[in-house]
Amino acid sequence: MIAELGLAALWLAAALAALQLVSGALGLTRHGETLAGVTRPVAVAQGLLALIAFLCLIYVFAVTDLSVKLVALNSHSMKPLVFKIAGAWGNHEGSMLLWVTVMGMAGGFVALIEKRLPEPTMLATLAGQAFVSLGFYAFLLIASNPFERLSPVPAEGNGLNPLLQDLGLAFHPPTLYLGYVGLSIAFSFAIGALITREVGPAFARAMRPWVLGAWIFLTIGITAGSYWAYYELGWGGWWFWDPVENASLMPWLAATALLHSASVLASRNALRAWTVMLGVVAFSMSMIGTFLVRSGILTSVHAFAVDPERGTFILALLAINIGGALTLFALRASTVTEGERFALVSREGALVFNNVMLSAILGIVLFGTLYPLVAEAMGAKVSVGPPYFNPMSALFAVPMLVVLAIGPLLRWRRDKFARIGKLLVIPALLVVAAGIAVVAIGGVSLLPFLGLALSIGLAWASVLPLRDRNLRRTPLPVWGMVFAHFGIAVALFGMSSESAFTVEKLVAVRTGDVTEVGPWHVKLDSIEPVAGPNWTALEARLLVRYGADGKETRMLPQSRSFWAPPQQTSESALLTRWNGQLYAVLGGEAEDGRWQLRLWWKPFVPLIWIGGLLIALGGLLALAGRVASDVRRIVAKDKIAYRRERQGR
């Protein structure tokens, strides 16, 4: 019953999206004014219906209704409740339903609150949003119905991939989807502004909070995904340049560029065509990411759909949306008039430079991700990994990081390096000092060396915009910028330190044996069998000490066996100190009663994710500042209107 209710809500939402498209489009013509009025309410209703459908899916998963095919294939009655619920979006159909739900709700929210733009632009924007949504509704209803019934009803479900039975799963996909789909709003705004030829500061101001919001979620999603891969896979790495990681990195790069160019457009009325273009590119990257991850073209823990029909469907959606938007851009680009001018040495100039560098990195990542697919189509099997991605992205990242330190100190419009030269003396000296220190330590390769040196200088330079400011009166967006840029420095230091100074040890030990890794002394105390709700495991009791006379602490890495579906995973154990993390993995039993242990000492590695969170926090501060000033403006407007009304009497 609940499943049918969900399906009905989904069909109704699709119908409303069609109505929203028609009414929005007709509203732009002379005769459609009567219909235009329904566009906003319809957008809100569409979002709510999608939400109802999604809640229905969560319900059938929560009660493990095995007559629903999706539940039978992906869930199991013995699973803990939180994983049953999270399992609702831990599969292809459910995750696509989550996608349209977020998209519908975001569209509804825009329809409800965005009042600054001219009404025709809003209608075109909402029609654009409906057009994109409609494609995804069709995909769900035709090729991936999440509410399909199963007959006969099986006695038990198949279970969920154990790697996905993790609290991270409850948050990781929704977070990334909020980011992906938030960019769909930026895309729709760009379409709306292009159609009605209203590419200007008002468009950028309307778009900016959505880009910021999407970017915050992407930042958190990538940070969390990286940490998940780090502790769950047990390989000790935090970024593998895996296509699914790149699929989230590419929209982030585009959104980062868009965020900065939208700021220039909003406050300086420059970079008009470029901002619109980035709005299109950012969401295109989200869709390419979804295509790569969900089409089954890649095999990974993320590729749920192995049905080629679905891949073709997503590819068609991709071609229609991206192709259509680029065609519209080509047709209208000439009508986008040039904005305000600026000198090369100016804040705008620095932002343009970093926009181009970000786009170049985006291109590098995109090429490297798509190349194996293209090569395979031509009969060669290749994989592209760190030897390509690391140096190639660093080539553009290093100049970007240098300009990142300088740019925020420059004035808008026109400036001279001589004016800020004095400020940059200390950061430059810090870079040199850090470089010498790293060389003195020795054994560090080029990229981590550059990273360590630059991160120190950048950390100092990133807080310089706060100099001579009254900190209490500093606007929140400035704080946001400082936090985000400082976060980049922190994350960069963590990444470089991890790759420069990690110590690894792989041994086979008997119980009672002591082994050393970096400054740590690790003793295998015992191996014990333990059991969880749907798994059994062998657990190593390790007693570890930092230095010969440090305090003894216990670490408990496990080798787990799940029974639904039958699979083995290793649960790594982590011990965090202020200066790094000790990472332990229990391997198999070697001959003669020895146990394999893999240990890493990773100095300052947590800074990677702390930096990621600082970057997201910076975004949050900027967003709070923007929203607060928007609210203030609306309140002030109402006051003025009220006064005028009274005076008029």
Next chain:
Amino acid sequence: MAIKAKHQRLVLLVIALVVLIGAGLLAAWALRNQASYFYVPAEITANPPESDRAVRLGGMVEKGSIKTEPDGVTIAFVVEDGKARVPVVFKGIVPSLFVEGSGVVAEGKMGADGTFVADNLLAKHDENYVPREMQNMTEAQAKQVVAETK
């Protein structure tokens, strides 16, 4: 540094295009050199890659070939595809589904002595996760893999 105002948009466009096209060309060049190619034993013995090039070797783990060295963490085994056999050494914790007679993809380099030195092993995790290269194995091999997981 004042550019003639009239041409500013054009200049910026040209600079951006040059950088982006440059990045594209550079990427294409690097991809040709850095992509790691996939081999099956018959190919790698007939036409071995240079010993400093990262490649992937895929095939079946020969029955009775897995041996653990005295250090307890280095293993040696043979990957075969019915036509050729390649000895492989690997130091590390093997994936839990790495067993004799099952499929494996080894990432690493081909040594000059004809031994493949693997830094990473990918084994079949479950019916939903097959290394991409293993999807095109011969039918008999595929059947064998399927039979094992049932």
